[in-house]
Amino acid sequence: MNLIRHLLAIAVVLAASTAGAAAAQHSSSSRSDRAASTSTVPAEVLVVLAKEEPGTIDPQLKKLTALRRPPFNSFRSMEILSRPKLKLTLGKDALVSLPNGRRVKLTLLRVMPDRRYKVRAAINRPNKSDYLPLLQVVASAGDPFFVAGQTYQGGTLVVGVIVDPKKTAH
Amino acid sequence: MQRSNTEDEKLQMFFDGELAPEEEIAVRRDLEGSPEAMAQLREWTQLREGMKSISADWSKKVDSEALFGRIQAQIGSPTREVEPSKRHRPELRVVPGRRERRIWGGVATGFAAAAVIFLAVMAWPKSRLGPTDLAGAGTRTRGSEVLEADFGSNTGTIFEVEGGAGESLAVVWIDDEEVGRP
Numbered sequence: 001m002n003l004i005r006h007l008l009a010i011a012v013v014l015a016a017s018t019a020g021a022a023a024a025q026h027s028s029s030s031r032s033d034r035a036a037s038t039s040t041v042p043a044e045v046l047v048v049l050a051k052e053e054p055g056t057i058d059p060q061l062k063k064l065t066a067l068r069r070p071p072f073n074s075f076r077s078m079e080i081l082s083r084p085k086l087k088l089t090l091g092k093d094a095l096v097s098l099p100n101g102r103r104v105k106l107t108l109l110r111v112m113p114d115r116r117y118k119v120r121a122a123i124n125r126p127n128k129s130d131y132l133p134l135l136q137v138v139a140s141a142g143d144p145f146f147v148a149g150q151t152y153q154g155g156t157l158v159v160g161v162i163v164d165p166k167k168t169a170h
Numbered sequence: 171m172q173r174s175n176t177e178d179e180k181l182q183m184f185f186d187g188e189l190a191p192e193e194e195i196a197v198r199r200d201l202e203g204s205p206e207a208m209a210q211l212r213e214w215t216q217l218r219e220g221m222k223s224i225s226a227d228w229s230k231k232v233d234s235e236a237l238f239g240r241i242q243a244q245i246g247s248p249t250r251e252v253e254p255s256k257r258h259r260p261e262l263r264v265v266p267g268r269r270e271r272r273i274w275g276g277v278a279t280g281f282a283a284a285a286v287i288f289l290a291v292m293a294w295p296k297s298r299l300g301p302t303d304l305a306g307a308g309t310r311t312r313g314s315e316v317l318e319a320d321f322g323s324n325t326g327t328i329f330e331v332e333g334g335a336g337e338s339l340a341v342v343w344i345d346d347e348e349v350g351r352p
Contacts, residue, residue, distance in 0.1 A: 065334040071343060072331070114311050133322045137340055139314035143333060145340040149326070 040089050041108055041117060045096045046144070046160035047082045049152060050075035064144070064160070072148075072158065081157075088119070088163065100152045101125055104159060109136070116140050117163045123147060139163050181207055185214050313337035 048061065055077025061067055067078065086094045088108035096104040102125050110118040116138045123132040137145045141164035150157040183189050184197045201207050312335065316328050321344055329341040 063334065066331045066339050066341075069331050071329055071341065116311060118317070129322055131322065131324065131346060132320075132326075132342070132344055134318065134320035135316065135342055136318040137314055137316055139340075140312050140337070143312060143314050143337055143339060145314040145316070145342075146331075147342045147344070149342075149344040150346045 040087050041111075041164050042085065042166065043088045043094070043106065044083065044085050044162045044165045045104060045106070046080065046158075046162065047084075047096075047098060048158040048160065049079045049081050049099075049155045050148075050158050051077045051155035053077060055079075066144070066146070067158070075156070075158075077155075078158075085165075088117075098123070098150070098157065098159070100150055100157065102131060102150070104147075104161070106161060108163075112138060119145075119161070119163060121145075121147065121161060123150070123159070137161075142166070177207075181210060182214075185211060314340045316340045316342060 046064075048058075048067075050067075050072065052074055053076060057076075057078045058080045060080055060083075061078050066072070067075075081099055084096050086096065086106070088094055088106060090108050090110075092107065094106045096106070098104060102123050105120075105122045105124070107120040108117060109120055112118060117140075118136065118138050121132070121135040121137065122129075124130055131150065132147060135147065139145050139161075142162060144160040144162040146158055146160050148156060148158040150159075180189070180193070180197060184194060189197060201211070313333060315330075315338065319326065319328060319342055324344045324346065326342060326344040329343060330338045331341050333339045
């Protein structure tokens with residue numbers, strides 16, 4: 001009888017320890033993954049010139065259905081002027097030049113517990129704070145946020161920022 | 171010649187007086203040229219008459235008051251307890267080894283449970299064991315949203331626009347004057 005009780009106890013302990021070990025292994029691997037992935041995150045800045053005059057919509061923008069909805073639906077032509085890819089590092093500024101002479105400054109502030117990215121953005125001329133001094137946004141991987149309204153060449157610049165674009169679900 | 175089911179049904183309805191007047195007239199007309207249907211009608215009539223007379227005879231013979239009295243008496247009588255069976259129940263026999271088998275089964279179940287837990291943990295996708303789960307936080311949220319905005323000396327508006335998957339995407343619109351080409 002004692003032997004059987006011992007065997008039962010061993011079975012339970014074995015179950016607990018194997019489960020614990022496996023969970024710990026996953027935990028450590030996911031933690032290391034997180035550390036690797038959060039120190040540097042890829043990002044993409046989409047610089048679009050949108051105009052109300054009839055024209056063409058760049059085929060690359062067709063996936064971005066948000067650009068066909070208000071307040072963007074008044075634009076009848078959209079042209080991608082640039083699409084720079086960059087890497088956002090925690091606490092470090094990344095700069096992207098705009099065609100109107102201003103610069104977009106992006107800083108990855110934090111990776112949230114729900115895996116969204118907290119990003120700070122600013123759009124200004126060098127050494128000035130003439131347009132958008134500060135914008136703080138949280139965004140999921142692959143989901144853009146937009147800053148629009150700068151006039152340029154008879155149109156409007158629409159700047160889309162996508163953090164971790166490879167993880168986009170669309 | 172054999173009549174169809176529809177004709178039989180119609181004849182039956184005629185017999186029961188369930189037909190509309192026009193249909194009844196039509197069936198009556200058909201009956202004149204169909205001795206077979208007439209014979210069928212006669213047969214049903216005889217049958218009905220016979221049933222009626224039997225029923226009348228039986229109801230005369232039955233003393234309905236006495237029958238009702240018997241039924242009431244049965245309903246009102248006290249219930250009788252049924253004695254439990256006095257059959258000798260066989261004693262339970264202890265079979266040596268069965269308990270051990272049950273315990274060994276428990277041990278085997280324990281090991282199986284261990285294996286299942288181990289496999290479940292190993293097979294659980296890494297994405298599900300992400301920081302969200304580890305931190306005990308909620309599910310991953312889609313879209314983007316503005317936490318803070320400083321428009322400086324400009325006027326700005328914050329919009330939410332729906333993305334392709336129904337997620338809410340942040341749009342910051344700042345009015346601007348032409349800056350010109352660099």
